[in-house]
Amino acid sequence: MKTTVEQSLRAYLDDKTANGELGPGSRLPTERALVAQLDAPRSAVRRALDTLEGEGVVTRHVGRGTFLTESARAGAEAAPPDTSPVEIMQVRLVIEPPVAMLAARLATQADLDRIVECLQAGGASSTFEDFEAWDAKLHRAIAHAAHNGLLLSMFDVMNTARTLPVWGTLKRRTSTPERRGCYHQEHEAIVGALVDRDPEKAERTMRVHLEHVADNLLGRV
Structure with missing residues (x-):
């Protein structure tokens, strides 16, 4: 199954939170850095961030950046796959x-x-x-x-x-x-x-x- 940019971004955030590099309130890398990290078009990265923002996983502030929310980890872990x-x-x-x-x-x-x-x-x-x-x-x-x-x-x-x-x-x-x-x-x-x-x-x-x-x-x- 082909991995989407959204899935890659979720996996990236999971890895960073698991190893302690990111936590609730942490600022994410810039869109440009995520484009390089995920090897994906900027438009696709932006759409993935839009989706995560809609779910409450991240929040974005103009001029400040994108931040991981307090409930990001809890929400991601609590949704049963079935x-x-x-x-x-x-x-x-x-x-x-x-x-x-x-x-x-x-x-x-x-x-x-x-x-x-x-x-x-x-x-x-x-x-x-x-x-x-x-x-x-x-x-x-x-x-x-x-x-x-x-x-x-x-x-x-x-x-x-x-x-x-x-x-x-x-x-x-x-x-x-x-x-x-x-x-x-x-x-x-x-x-x-x-x-x-x-x-x-x-x-x-x-x-x-x-x-x-x-x-x-x-x-x-």
């Missing part, structure tokens, strides 16, 4: 609607700005890969806006399961431009509720969205 799409959706339905309710109450303006940024980028995405990357970033930005470290760690554990091949294959097989457009409209409703500081609507619109995703992927879970 987790099924049904299990993923069941857990998402348990965790994400209440998280959206909390975010509507507790989000800062900076949180809302980041959420809106992810929403707009997702809406402008023209490919499956770009939309999925921004979808993951949007949902994590909402989880981050709840300002509950334990909930965020639980979210990150769940979110790593979305990187499993069985999930990606199912999402790609069921994705169409029309369906992505529908998801974007649902995202707009969720973000609108957050911006309006409406906890009940945020919880409801998130639940409706996830139930729609579950129906499209595998029928009602």
Whole structure:
């Protein structure tokens, strides 16, 4: 099986954390250095970093660099390789609607700005890969806006399961431009509720969205 740039980057980070060179909060090498280290195109390295950022493994700050998050190791180790799409959706339905309710109450303006940024980028995405990357970033930005470290760690554990091949294959097989457009409209409703500081609507619109995703992927879970 061919190793992807994303897999190579994950293996690189695993090695560096295992031997103590990197830890929570550590700054990663520059994109240029990673391009040389992984022997990969810069665009592919950037896409891999986008994916890891969406999962909460790394965080990026303009002008400062890319950093390993506090939950990176815990999340990567805690996602069982045999987790099924049904299990993923069941857990998402348990965790994400209440998280959206909390975010509507507790989000800062900076949180809302980041959420809106992810929403707009997702809406402008023209490919499956770009939309999925921004979808993951949007949902994590909402989880981050709840300002509950334990909930965020639980979210990150769940979110790593979305990187499993069985999930990606199912999402790609069921994705169409029309369906992505529908998801974007649902995202707009969720973000609108957050911006309006409406906890009940945020919880409801998130639940409706996830139930729609579950129906499209595998029928009602």
